[in-house]
Amino acid sequence: MMLIAVAWRNIWRNKTRSLVILISVCLGLAAGIFNMAFYYGMVDQRIETVIKTEASHIQVHHPSYLANPEKVFKIDNAEQIAEQIEAIPGVKSVSKRIMLNTMIQSPTAGSGVRIMGIDPEKEKAVTNLYTKVIEGNYLDSGKRNPILIGKKLAEKLKVKLKSKVVITLQDMEGNMTAASFRVEGIYESANTTFDEMNVFVRSNDIAHVLLLDEKSAHEIAVLLNTNDQMLQVASLIAAKLPKLEVKNWRQIMPEMNLIESSLDITMFIFIIIILLALLFGIINTMLMAVLERAKELGMLMAIGMTKRKIFTMILLETVLLSLFGGLLGMGVGWMLNIYFSIYGIDISVWSEAYRSMGFDTMIYTKLSFGTSMQIALMIFATGIIAAIYPAMKALKLNPADALRIDM
Amino acid sequence: MKVIEVHQLSKIYNDSEVKVFALNGVDMIIEEGEFTAIVGPSGSGKTTFLNMIGGLDQPTSGEISIGGTDISRLSSSQLIDFRLHNIGFVFQAYNLIPVLTAKENVAFIMQLQNRPKEERESRTMELLKAVGLEGRENSRPNKLSGGQQQRVAVARALASKPKFVLADEPTANLDSKSTENLLEIMEELNRKENITFIFSTHDQRVVHKARRVITLEDGRIISDVRK
Numbered sequence: 001m002m003l004i005a006v007a008w009r010n011i012w013r014n015k016t017r018s019l020v021i022l023i024s025v026c027l028g029l030a031a032g033i034f035n036m037a038f039y040y041g042m043v044d045q046r047i048e049t050v051i052k053t054e055a056s057h058i059q060v061h062h063p064s065y066l067a068n069p070e071k072v073f074k075i076d077n078a079e080q081i082a083e084q085i086e087a088i089p090g091v092k093s094v095s096k097r098i099m100l101n102t103m104i105q106s107p108t109a110g111s112g113v114r115i116m117g118i119d120p121e122k123e124k125a126v127t128n129l130y131t132k133v134i135e136g137n138y139l140d141s142g143k144r145n146p147i148l149i150g151k152k153l154a155e156k157l158k159v160k161l162k163s164k165v166v167i168t169l170q171d172m173e174g175n176m177t178a179a180s181f182r183v184e185g186i187y188e189s190a191n192t193t194f195d196e197m198n199v200f201v202r203s204n205d206i207a208h209v210l211l212l213d214e215k216s217a218h219e220i221a222v223l224l225n226t227n228d229q230m231l232q233v234a235s236l237i238a239a240k241l242p243k244l245e246v247k248n249w250r251q252i253m254p255e256m257n258l259i260e261s262s263l264d265i266t267m268f269i270f271i272i273i274i275l276l277a278l279l280f281g282i283i284n285t286m287l288m289a290v291l292e293r294a295k296e297l298g299m300l301m302a303i304g305m306t307k308r309k310i311f312t313m314i315l316l317e318t319v320l321l322s323l324f325g326g327l328l329g330m331g332v333g334w335m336l337n338i339y340f341s342i343y344g345i346d347i348s349v350w351s352e353a354y355r356s357m358g359f360d361t362m363i364y365t366k367l368s369f370g371t372s373m374q375i376a377l378m379i380f381a382t383g384i385i386a387a388i389y390p391a392m393k394a395l396k397l398n399p400a401d402a403l404r405i406d407m
Numbered sequence: 408m409k410v411i412e413v414h415q416l417s418k419i420y421n422d423s424e425v426k427v428f429a430l431n432g433v434d435m436i437i438e439e440g441e442f443t444a445i446v447g448p449s450g451s452g453k454t455t456f457l458n459m460i461g462g463l464d465q466p467t468s469g470e471i472s473i474g475g476t477d478i479s480r481l482s483s484s485q486l487i488d489f490r491l492h493n494i495g496f497v498f499q500a501y502n503l504i505p506v507l508t509a510k511e512n513v514a515f516i517m518q519l520q521n522r523p524k525e526e527r528e529s530r531t532m533e534l535l536k537a538v539g540l541e542g543r544e545n546s547r548p549n550k551l552s553g554g555q556q557q558r559v560a561v562a563r564a565l566a567s568k569p570k571f572v573l574a575d576e577p578t579a580n581l582d583s584k585s586t587e588n589l590l591e592i593m594e595e596l597n598r599k600e601n602i603t604f605i606f607s608t609h610d611q612r613v614v615h616k617a618r619r620v621i622t623l624e625d626g627r628i629i630s631d632v633r634k
Contacts, residue, residue, distance in 0.1 A: 002518050009506035299502040302463055304491025304519055304567070306484065400463040 003309065007316035011324075014289070018321060021285045025278055025325025025379070026332060032274045033333025033375065034340075036267050037365035041341065043263050045360045049190045050256055052128045054358075055249040056095075056221035058234050060085070063245045065218060066252075071100055071172065071210065075244060078217035085222055088236050090229040093125035096217035098203050100210070102169045104149075106157035113153065113199050115167065117206035126223045129187060129200065136161040136185035145205050146184030150195025154186050161186065171211045179209040191358035271375060275382045278322070282386035286318050290390045294397055301399035314391035315384065322383030329379075330372060340365040409472075410571050410603050411437040411460055416469035418455050418626075429455040430466070431626035437571070440601040442594065444608050444617035452626040453607045454575070460605070461494055461573045462486045474570050491519055495564030497574035501556040503548040509535060509559045510544035516566045534562035538592050554585025558592060565596070571603035578610045590616050 011018050051057055060081070062073035075081060078096045086094045098117030103110055120139040124130050129148070130138040139146050147165060149157075159165060161183055168178045181201060189195055207214045224233055230248050238246040250257045290297070300310060341364050347354065348361035355361055418430040430452045437443060447453050458464035459471055462478050471478050473493055481489055490496075503512045510531050517527040535544055538558035548556050557577060564572045574593075578586040594616060596602045606613055614620055622630040 002515070006504070006506060013506060295500075296502065296504065299496075299498065300504070301487060302461070302490065303496055303516055303563070304487055306487050306519075309519070400458045 003313050003316055004320075007313050007320055010289070010313075010317050011321050017285060017288070021281055021321060022325040022328070024281055025322055026329040028274045028278050029326055029329025029375070029379065030332035030336065032271050033330060033367065033372065034336045034365070035270065036371065036375075037333070037337040037340070037367035038345070038363060039263055039267065040368075040371075041366035042359055042363050043259055044366045045190070045364065046259070046358055047256060049358060049360065050249055050253055051223075051227070053132065053189050054127075054191070054194060055252050056126055057224040057227065057230050058222040058237060058246060058248050059252055060220040060222070060237065060241065061218065061245045061247070063243070066245065066247070069099065069101060069218075071212070071218070074098075074212070074216045074218050075220065076213070076216050078220060079215045081241065081244075082217075082220050084240060085220065085237055088233060088240070090224050090226075090233045090236075092223045092225050093122070094223075095119065095122040095126040095221050096203070097123075097219040097221065098206050098210070098212060098216075099218040100169060100206065102167060104153075104157070104199060105166045105168065106159045106163060108158045109156060111153060111156055111196075114197055115169075115206060116198055116200045117203035118200055119203055123200075126221050129189075132187040132189045133185045134188045136183070138185055139200060139202055141184060143182070143184065145179065145181045146202065147181035148185045148187055148200040149183060150192075150198060151186050151188040152192045152196040153199065154183070156196065159183055167209075169209065171209065173211055177209060179205075181205075190355065190360040192355045194358065271378065275378055278379075279382050279386050282318060282322055282383065283389055285321075286314065286387060286390035287393060289317070290314060290394045297394050298397050298399045298401065301397070307395050310394055311391045314394050315387040318387030318390065319380065319383040322379055322386065326376060326379035326383070330376060334367075334372065337365045337367050408439045409436055410439050410441075410474060411435070411605075412470075412472040413460065414470045414472075416456075416459060416471060417467050418452075418459065418464070419467045428626045430459070432469070433623075433626070433628055435621065435628065435631075437603065437605065439570075439603055440597065441619055442597045442604050442617055443619040443621060444606045444614050445621045445623060446608060446614055447623035450625075451623040453623055455626075456623060457573060457575055457605075457607050461496065462490050491516070491567060493570045495567060495569035495572040497557065497560045497564050497572060497577045499576040499579045501548070501553065501560050501580075503556055503559055503563070505548050508545045508547050509540060509551065509555075509562075512548070512559055513562045513566050516563055520567060530566060531562075534565055535559075537565075537596065538562045539588075552585070554581050554588060557581060557585070557589055561589070561593060561596075565602065571605060574604060574606045576608055576610070577606060578608065578613055583612070586610065586612055 060075065062075055065073040082094045082096050085091055095118060100115045102113065102115060104113045133148065134151065139148055157165065163183045164180050165183060166178050166180050168176070171177050187195065204214050222237070224230060234246055234248050297310060344362045344364045346362050413433055413435045416430050416433040417428065420427040420429055433456065445453055445456065455464065459466050466479050469479070476489065478486065478489060504515060507515060513531045513534055514527045517530065535541060538561055540555060540558055543551065543555060551559065578589060581589065590613065593604055597604055606617065608614060619633045621628055
């Protein structure tokens with residue numbers, strides 16, 4: 001206790017120097033925490049988009065469909081299967097989709113797209129597409145052959161609400177056919193590539209054109225209550241449906257997996273760099289503090305303070321200093337984190353490119369308490385490591401030499 | 408009772424192949440309750456001698472026995488412990504712990520000795536009273552005059568109940584009034600409580616008060632006068 005009190009007071013002997021190191025620890029850490037929260041928030045939003053808008057948690061296909069997305073690789077009696085899946089615990093909602101890669105044409109332009117035939121009501125329970133409609137309506141107005149297209153595609157095709165577009169396709173019997181749809185709504189998700197590639201129609205409308213049984217589908221998307229249950233539920237579904245292919249979003253979108261894991265590594269390296277810079281800053285400061293106190297430390301040894309106690313005192317000074325700065329930094333970092341998790345950071349000014357990668361340009365920071373605790377531990381460790389060299393230096397002082405300085 | 412017994416004490420510094428005899432076969436006995444000044448010109452070996460009997464430096468040859476313990480055979484960590492319990496130090500530049508108050512400086516050494524809190528507190532107040540610093544217990548060293556700081560240092564040196572107090576030029580930085588005052592306090596402690604004091608000094612006032620004066624020159628004792 002006495003040593004802690006002495007160490008704490010020693011820190012404040014040279015206020016400027018201690019404040020400088022305190023502020024640098026604080027700022028370094030606050031920046032580190034904020035940066036982590038920013039990127040974790042960004043990736044988390046991307047995952048959220050992947051799950052809520054694009055892939056859902058789990059998808060069920062005909063075993064050949066993913067490798068070769070042909071309309072013939074369909075799931076028969078998909079409706080019944082969807083009901084089966086819905087009964088599995090942990091499953092929140094299920095939506096079946098008819099999918100088709102084909103051409104869409106407006107009077108002025110054409111584009112290759114993927115048509116998603118959905119049950120608008122069921123889809124609402126699985127994806128949040130309906131919340132992304134920025135103009136017009138979702139597919140639930142009851143009009144004939146409505147189509148929902150992305151903003152990016154609308155710009156490309158130069159179409160507006162109520163414009164007519166034509167879809168050309170080959171039906172299940174092999175005949176070329178075309179159907180016209182009217183733009184009922186325009187949506188905009190966080191992913192411009194997705195917006196350009198995907199159009200949505202009612203499944204019965206497209207089934208009718210395709211001459212496909214309404215009860216069959218190409219894809220069954222499953223939304224779970226939580227992401228944590230994904231592997232468990234996926235294996236349950238796979239066990240129930242041995243003839244179908246069951247994949248989770250990580251398998252469907254391996255690039256997300258890559259981003260997620262590389263983010264962890266990047267953030268780890270980033271924090272290590274910050275801590276290394278702090279480490280040398282602290283070593284430098286404490287070394288100065290020790291050397292300018294050589295006489296005093298010599299005196300302490302002379303009057304009978306053991307080397308172990310002197311070592312502990314220097315260690316405590318360093319650890320208290322870095323811990324104090326570290327906790328302040330955590331505080332500042334967390335405040336920034338909390339503020340921007342509510343109000344968000346708009347990065348659209350700097351980069352529209354993010355959107356084409358599927359990243360939202362409004363970033364809401366996110367950081368787990370566990371991660372912050374890890375960082376706190378790392379600061380603590382940095383403090384101890386930084387203390388060792390100056391404390392060793394203090395032990396090398398010979399009390400007689402240290403005292404002789406001003407004799 | 409013998410407090411210090413030094414026998415054939417030598418210290419040789421190997422200064423670039425030339426041997427320098429800082430101490431050359433010194434014999435000396437100091438009895439309990441002595442008030443001794445060690446004098447001599449610069450380079451006479453005063454400081455080396457003080458470092459030796461203070462257990463701050465090891466001799467090249469010879470024996471130093473303090474209260475019956477031969478300290479020349481102790482390891483450096485044993486020496487630290489020995490100093491803590493047996494020797495009180497007063498330094499020329501006061502050398503108090505700047506972040507501690509007068510009271511805490513005195514109590515610190517007893518904390519190192521792991522003495523109980525009540526004893527620390529009562530002894531601290533007793534000692535500060537003895538050196539005339541009642542009312543200044545809570546001042547930090549930078550709020551005290553040189554004389555006051557040196558009196559705190561004396562109180563600190565006595566706090567550990569040492570066998571003797573070693574004072575290295577204790578008055579070198581003090582004005583004459585403070586010197587007078589400090590010497591009076593030390594003399595009184597010596598007389599009333601039979602505390603053994605050993606000074607190294609250039610100061611004639613200290614020499615004047617001392618009851619025994621040992622003069623060193625070229626690492627040897629050239630005179631040893633008891634008054």
